[in-house]
Amino acid sequence: MxxxxxxxxxxxxxxxxxxxxxxxxxxxxxxxxxxxxxxxxxxxxxxxxxxxxxxRPDTITLDSDADEFKIKGGLWDGRTLYELYEEAHxxxxxxxxxxxxxxxxxxxxxxxxxxxxxxxxxxxxxxxxxxxxxxxxxxxxxxxxxxxxxxxxxxxxxxxxxxxxxxxxxxxxxxxxxxxxxxxxxxxxxxxxxxxxxxxxxxxxxxxxxxxxxxxxxxxxxxxxxxxxxxxxxxxxxxxxxxxxxxxxxxxxxxxxxxxxxxxxxxxxxxxxGKVDYGRKSSEEGNVQFRRSLYFVQDVTAGQTIEKEMVRSVRPGYGAAPKLLDQIVGKRAKIDIASCSPVRLSDLAD
Known part of the structure; x- marks a missing residue:
């Protein structure tokens, strides 16, 4: 605690x-x-x-001008302690x-x-x-x-x-x-x-x-x-x-x-x-859409095998995560997919 x-x-x-x-x-x-x-x-x-x-000056020092009671250097150079505390108290x-x-x-x-x-x-x-x-x-x-x-x-x-x-x-x-x-x-x-x-x-x-x-x-x-x-x-x-x-x-x-x-x-x-926190913060929620994701850059017909050049990692973030690219290449399209569409795993088959 x-x-x-x-x-x-x-x-x-x-x-x-x-x-x-x-x-x-x-x-x-x-x-x-x-x-x-x-x-x-x-x-x-x-x-x-x-x-x-x-x-009070007399509760903090003695009224003496002996050398050891004099301030040497700094803001208050040359003054006695008693003089300083008399003014400051x-x-x-x-x-x-x-x-x-x-x-x-x-x-x-x-x-x-x-x-x-x-x-x-x-x-x-x-x-x-x-x-x-x-x-x-x-x-x-x-x-x-x-x-x-x-x-x-x-x-x-x-x-x-x-x-x-x-x-x-x-x-x-x-x-x-x-x-x-x-x-x-x-x-x-x-x-x-x-x-x-x-x-x-x-x-x-x-x-x-x-x-x-x-x-x-x-x-x-x-x-x-x-x-x-x-x-x-x-x-x-x-x-x-x-x-x-x-x-x-x-x-x-x-x-x-x-x-x-x-x-x-x-x-x-x-x-x-704050605290140790690796989670998504409230101020970030509106920007999640601008993360990178996978999009088709060519038209794809149903049954066509997905090749690497058909897909790119771009903004916005509505497609599959870029880390899934290797899993997506080689799959077949279940449906016709237009260029500039997000890659969705549900549209693909092994």
Missing amino acids: KPEISIAGRPIGQDFAPYIIAELSANHNGKLETALKIIEEAAKAGADAVKLQTY MPWEWHKPLFEHANKVGIPIFSSPFDTTAVDLLEDLNAPAYKIASFEAVDLPLIRYVAKTGKPMIISTGMADAEEIQEAIDAARSGGCTQLAILHCVSGYPAPAEDYNLRTIGDMIERFGLVTGLSDHTLDNTTAIASVVLGASIIEKHFTLDRNGGGPDDSFSLEPGALAALCRDSKTAWKAL
């Missing part, structure tokens, strides 16, 4: 359409009204859920109105907590699930604390090796989590498609036996849609109103049109997978 979980009543697994998570992350850019609008647009695009990140007082707005527009909302106090806040808001971010996949005490809520948990595995992934799974299980999923992830922002090694998804499914998906940081939808063919049941993508908005995550996030395309195209890819 294929593994599955359920979030807010929506079943998730390979037997169901991909579960699309719109990651709001830091794309609010310090404005509550922007965050509210992102939720609305995620719902309009057809996403299955919207996800927040719940932390979702104010805790916003969570309640965001949850209320998501309920109003009809899209489930949950979050990635980064410490136990964040879990407590989200429990007060009755979050239906939890996501463990890649950087926190090694924080086993946090995973166990989340597991004790009894809610479904999704663990992102960016930077984690197979042993660390297993440790995170074991921590979730030991804490009481019964509905667990993992996401293949590359923690680059953005990440090049060639880094994703999507064949890993199939190995993860076989190795860990869990609902498995993709946290995708590439710039378009190709990698995410391809992952569905390899068994991904969840796709998480950062989502923004404007990729040129100037926020820390905007540049590698999807805009509304691209998110709608992801929701549509990933489901099309899933439907196309």
Whole structure:
């Protein structure tokens, strides 16, 4: 039996359409009204859920400008961790109105907590699930604390090796989590498609036996849609109103049109997978007549022996199958047969 979980009543697994998570992350850019609008647009695009990140700068790092607290290279080069998270964090007082707005527009909302106090806040808001971010996949005490809520948990595995992934799974299980999923992830922002090694998804499914998906940081939808063919049941993508908005995550996030395309195209890819089936499909029925079959290319009189040059394999498909040609040659016509008539075995005799 294929593994599955359920979030807010929506079943998730390979037997169901991909579960699309719109990651709001830091794309609010310090404005509550922007965050509210992102939720609305995620719902309009057809996403299955919207996800927040719940932390304060002092719950995720220390206020230090020591060298090890400075970011080197990439989008955020030169900034301290505290400065970045001060700008990017979702104010805790916003969570309640965001949850209320998501309920109003009809899209489930949950979050990635980064410490136990964040879990407590989200429990007060009755979050239906939890996501463990890649950087926190090694924080086993946090995973166990989340597991004790009894809610479904999704663990992102960016930077984690197979042993660390297993440790995170074991921590979730030991804490009481019964509905667990993992996401293949590359923690680059953005990440090049060639880094994703999507064949890993199939190995993860076989190795860990869990609902498995993709946290995708590439710039378009190709990698995410391809992952569905390899068994991904969840796709998480950062989502923004404007990729040129100037926020820390905007540049590698999807805009509304691209998110709608992801929701549509990933489901099309899933439907196309179908099942092993060599039978004739409903869309083919009208074209069966255009297959090749055997037709007479000469007039034939009753009693005449059929010779090979009298018959050809042509379209349409109303005559005998071409594979029967050798059986037909040498038989005699029972009746007069006009040229351009289909070969019918009932008109022939040995």
